[in-house]
Amino acid sequence: xxxxxxxxxxxxxxxxxxxxSGVPWDDRSGERxxxxxxxxxxxxxxxxxxxxxxxxxxxxGRDAKGGDKPPRPECAPAWHDALRAHxxxxxxxxxxGAYAQKRYLGGRDSMTARVRDFRxxxxxxxxxxxxxxxxxxxxxxxxxxxxxxVLPELRARVAALL
Numbered sequence: 001x002x003x004x005x006x007x008x009x010x011x012x013x014x015x016x017x018x019x020x021s022g023v024p025w026d027d028r029s030g031e032r033x034x035x036x037x038x039x040x041x042x043x044x045x046x047x048x049x050x051x052x053x054x055x056x057x058x059x060x061g062r063d064a065k066g067g068d069k070p071p072r073p074e075c076a077p078a079w080h081d082a083l084r085a086h087x088x089x090x091x092x093x094x095x096x097g098a099y100a101q102k103r104y105l106g107g108r109d110s111m112t113a114r115v116r117d118f119r120x121x122x123x124x125x126x127x128x129x130x131x132x133x134x135x136x137x138x139x140x141x142x143x144x145x146x147x148x149x150v151l152p153e154l155r156a157r158v159a160a161l162l
Contacts, residue, residue, distance in 0.1 A: 005090060008053060008092070008093040092161055130146075
C-alpha cells in the first residue's frame, strides 16, 4: 500500500487460499474481481496505484458450515482510519461485500440495494460491489442491471484513475 494509490479496494477478511498464499485476492474471487475491473494482475497488484485493505487483517477461521467466518469485528475500527490517513490520493474506494458496505455506508439497506444505488455513493467516493465469490454468479443472473449499469461505470472510473 503506497501513498500514491488512487484506488482503494476494501474487502472481507482473507479466505483459506489467500491465508495460505499471503497474496490478497489470490483466488477465484480475485479473478472475478479483476475481470470486473478490467485489470490484469500486474495492474491490480501495483501498490503505487491500487491499495488493498481487508475488513479483517487475519484469517478468521472456518465456521460450523465449512465456510469462512466473518471478519473479526475489532480489526476495522482499530486499523482502517489510521491506514486510510496514509492514502491521500485515493479518489475511489470499492466496498466489496456487505461487511465493507455496512462499515462505510451504514444503514439497513441490503447489499443488493446498496449496489443498485451505487450512483448515490459515488459522490462520497465509494462504489459498493457484491463479493465476487461463486455465490455471486446466481445473484448476477437475478440482477442483470449489475452487468449493464454498474460494471461499465466501474470500468470507466478505474480506467480513468489508473
